[in-house]
Amino acid sequence: DTAVSQTPKYLVTQMGNDKSIKCEQNLGHDTMYWYKQDSKKFLKIMFSYNNKELIINETVPNRFSPKSPDKAHLNLHINSLELGDSAVYFCASSPGTGAGNEQFFGPGTRLTVL
Amino acid sequence: AQKITQTQPGMFVQEKEAVTLDCTYDTSDQSYGLFWYKQPSSGEMIFLIYQGSYDEQNATEGRYSLNFQKARKSANLVISASQLGDSAMYFCSRGYSGGGADGLTFGKGTHLIIQP
Numbered sequence: 001d002t003a004v005s006q007t008p009k010y011l012v013t014q015m016g017n018d019k020s021i022k023c024e025q026n027l028g029h030d031t032m033y034w035y036k037q038d039s040k041k042f043l044k045i046m047f048s049y050n051n052k053e054l055i056i057n058e059t060v061p062n063r064f065s066p067k068s069p070d071k072a073h074l075n076l077h078i079n080s081l082e083l084g085d086s087a088v089y090f091c092a093s094s095p096g097t098g099a100g101n102e103q104f105f106g107p108g109t110r111l112t113v114l
Numbered sequence: 115a116q117k118i119t120q121t122q123p124g125m126f127v128q129e130k131e132a133v134t135l136d137c138t139y140d141t142s143d144q145s146y147g148l149f150w151y152k153q154p155s156s157g158e159m160i161f162l163i164y165q166g167s168y169d170e171q172n173a174t175e176g177r178y179s180l181n182f183q184k185a186r187k188s189a190n191l192v193i194s195a196s197q198l199g200d201s202a203m204y205f206c207s208r209g210y211s212g213g214g215a216d217g218l219t220f221g222k223g224t225h226l227i228i229q230p
Binding site for chain 2: 092104
């Protein structure tokens, strides 16, 4: 069974379009995250949710809107896509907050904006 | 911002040799966690090892060990008896305490290539 799953795995779209990436975890974790990995492989936190509540929004443009319908899901919707949004987006989850919580990552979604 | 520094962008190592991947971090926190992740060419992020700031012993997980030097703010990953399958990107990261879902701060990674 996949612990953290993301769909789609690949997403190719035109500039200006709106797209969504879905994430689900079956680990019973309370906390979920979105990270962006750029073309130089640098990973940066975008959002975190704890028990469906937004905790962190790390200076991400408001074209990015996370939605957590329940604790097991954290979806990412992106409006008006730009070339610079091309990246790999990783969803992750952890049992709770705090320094010692290992994060379990999904397989990533490679977004290409043309 | 509090940074994670990995000074080795790339490393070539002969198979079966031991490898040390460097990581230093900034922090003003007393309680924090340090994590190493492996990212093979297939792209997934694989958790390797964790060290808590209050742990007195260095963490070990199979062939992986973490050389934790708190005063130097250093958390180097040691891979013993390297294998071809160890070729990958390796990321050092830190989690925060404080009860918030702060996520992990990552270093820029080290691209490790194991040569036969």
